[in-house]
Amino acid sequence: MSSQTYSISDLSRELDITTRAIRFYEEQGLLSPERRGLERIYSARDKVSLKLILRGKRIGFSLAECRELIELYDPTSGNLKQLHSMLAKIAERRAQLEQQLLDIQQMQLELDTAEERCEQALAATLNNQKNSH
Template sequence: MSSQTYSISDLSRELDITTRAIRFYEEQGLLSPERRGLERIYTARDKVTLKLILRGKRIGFSLAECRELIGLYDPSGGNFKQLNSMLAKIAERRAQLEQQMLDIQQMHLELDTAQERCEHALAATQDSPNATP
């Protein structure tokens, strides 16, 4: 029984990413397809690796973090290290997002204050006898 293989265009279509992105991940050492002449032949494991990279990017992981998580994969099925590391990174990312939300809320308050001051100053200048329309 032969395992499923994919061309770069197959993966590009299936995962909705560019062939250039796939080649970039290959250059970064995250993928290592077989070669048949100039053609790249990707395995089911390469496809899973790409899915993990894309998922990691969506939740804000760096490429280095994705590489670390992929490197922890244990094909024998004991992925405790990988899963624990993933949970730690998720908690870290969640904490970063919560801090960003607080920062954004604070910035909104500061913008509200600045806007209110500008509107009051503008109203005061329009009420002044020397105001020009």
């Protein structure tokens, strides 16, 4: 683990995230910078955690799930627990997305049926109006 440190603006710039978001993750206990007066000093571990949070958010993980993964971070073990947990969460997320996709496809079929019925009713109404004149 490198002993490199980062300011909040370094991380903000490098990871394209607002300083407000970084402070929020700190408030949530996901980051733990050192303090030098009012200045926050972030470690390489904080940077890894932040990258994990951002990646997790992109694939739909909750902050609680991100926290679990961060807590499992252990470079001395090659991050085996973290990697296994990540794979399990990815499989779970994939299953959720597949179910959502099926739900969306079912809803599209329902919309197609409703649209078809409306169009038939409209055509019948217009036809009846035409015939009654």
